[in-house]
Amino acid sequence: MAASYTGHRGVIRHDGSTDAAWKNFVCGHCGRPVGGAVIAESSDARWLWCPACGEPSVEDSSRRIHPAAAFGFPLEGLPPEVEAAYDEARRCMSAGAYTAAELVCRKLLMHVAVDKGATPGESFQFYLDYLESKGYITPPMKRWVDLVREHGNKATHELEAPDQKRAESTAMFTAELLRIVYEMEHKARRYQVEAAPADTKGGL
Numbered sequence: 001m002a003a004s005y006t007g008h009r010g011v012i013r014h015d016g017s018t019d020a021a022w023k024n025f026v027c028g029h030c031g032r033p034v035g036g037a038v039i040a041e042s043s044d045a046r047w048l049w050c051p052a053c054g055e056p057s058v059e060d061s062s063r064r065i066h067p068a069a070a071f072g073f074p075l076e077g078l079p080p081e082v083e084a085a086y087d088e089a090r091r092c093m094s095a096g097a098y099t100a101a102e103l104v105c106r107k108l109l110m111h112v113a114v115d116k117g118a119t120p121g122e123s124f125q126f127y128l129d130y131l132e133s134k135g136y137i138t139p140p141m142k143r144w145v146d147l148v149r150e151h152g153n154k155a156t157h158e159l160e161a162p163d164q165k166r167a168e169s170t171a172m173f174t175a176e177l178l179r180i181v182y183e184m185e186h187k188a189r190r191y192q193v194e195a196a197p198a199d200t201k202g203g204l
Contacts, residue, residue, distance in 0.1 A: 011040050011042050012042070014040065021038050022036065022037060023038050023048060023059070025057070025059075025065055026065075027050040027052060027053060027057065028065060030050060031070060031074065032053070034051055036048045036057070037051065039056075043061075045058055045059060046059040070094050071091075071168075071171060072090050072175050075175065076182075077182045077186025077187070078182050082108065082111050085104055085108050088104050089104040089171055089174065090171070092104060096164075098161060098166070101167050106148065106153070106155070106156065109124070109127060109131070109177070112136070113127035116131065124149070128149060136181050141180070144173045148173050151166060151167075152170070
């Protein structure tokens with residue numbers, strides 16, 4: 001049972017002059033690891049401030065920080081709709097909403113297929129076959145992409161909720177697919193531009 005409120009007397013306000021006034025944490029707003037300021041604390045909570053983005057966070061009595069940092073890692077080069085769905089899956093994981101995370105990961109495979117030219121409104125299996133036929137899912141990838149399908153189907157059609165380990169594997173494999181399909185191509189294009197030799201005049 002949570003402790004009852006006893007007034008402001010139990011709240012300690014820090015001025016930054018002691019080690020207790022600072023805490024290293026990953027900000028759930030901007031995703032950056034920071035040396036955050038502990039603005040105030042009580043026996044049940046600490047109120048934190050991120051120096052990178054200026055947003056507040058709260059650490060509860062179990063030492064969980066709210067909002068939690070998004071699960072996994074950001075990816076570059078994603079189309080807007082794919083990026084939005086991927087961010088949603090990461091936030092669901094951080095909130096412990098594992099069924100929702102697996103459903104979004106399943107939907108992400110459909111987003112990728114349509115972005116790569118598949119017709120909207122087809123079956124889920126059609127999209128997987130399409131990605132494979134276009135070479136986006138290679139033979140070494142088939143097993144772990146199929147796990148995303150299996151887990152997404154279970155989250156959709158079965159009452160039993162996924163546990164954290166299964167959901168983490170679903171999110172991890174989905175991120176890896178997005179990294180291969182989008183981020184590596186994005187970085188390759190950027191590298192080619194950065195590495196291209198300058199034009200020369202009067203050459204041979």
